[in-house]
Amino acid sequence: MAMSLAPLLLVFMLGLVSIPPTLAQDDSxxxxxxxxxxDARPTGRDDRYCERMMRRRELTRPCKAVNTFIHSTKDSIKAICGANGEPYRGxxxxxxxxxxxxxxxHNGGSPRPPCRxxxxxxxxxxxxxCEDGLPVHFDESFVHL
Incomplete structure (x- = not known):
């Protein structure tokens, strides 16, 4: 009886080993x-804030043209992919x-640091x-309200 369970145990163990990388990829x-x-708690929200945060988040090699920081909790941002969101194009x-x-x-000029x-x-x-219930892309083209 124990011999016949060995293949099932092997398949089960292989399944467990293959699941975490998939989840890790989604999480990454x-x-x-x-x-x-x-950025849940911004310190200032002026030009210096942008220059500091863009450098700190390594978005300046080359200088990223536009980037938006969301000031809220991770859970409320995740909720857009669920109860606090509605379908919108694709x-x-x-x-x-x-x-x-x-x-x-970015103010223009050179795409190399220092970025302004x-x-x-x-x-x-x-x-x-959203993918698998998690936000993975911010749509920069949405107009400010």
Missing amino acids: RFTKFLTQHY NLRISKSPFQVTTCT YRASSGSRDIVVG
Whole structure:
């Protein structure tokens, strides 16, 4: 009897080993999203904030043209992919409630550091791309409210 369970045990163990990398891959896309777009407690929301955050988040090699930071909790951002979001063009979802954001726009000039940014802040609905219930893409083209 024990011999006949060995193949099943092997298949079960192989299944367990193969699941974490898949989950880790999903989490890595969400982690990258958070690195690029999440700042729960901003200190100032002016041009210096943008220049500091863009450098700190390694978005200046080359200078990224536009980047938006969302000032909220991770759970409320995740909720856009669920109860606090509605379908919006393809796999995108739009938030049902506004978020505080700061958008950093490169002032032009050289795409190499030092990068200079102009900040614009406000409250707006945001559009994200979701995979497996997690935001993995911020849609930069959505107009401020």
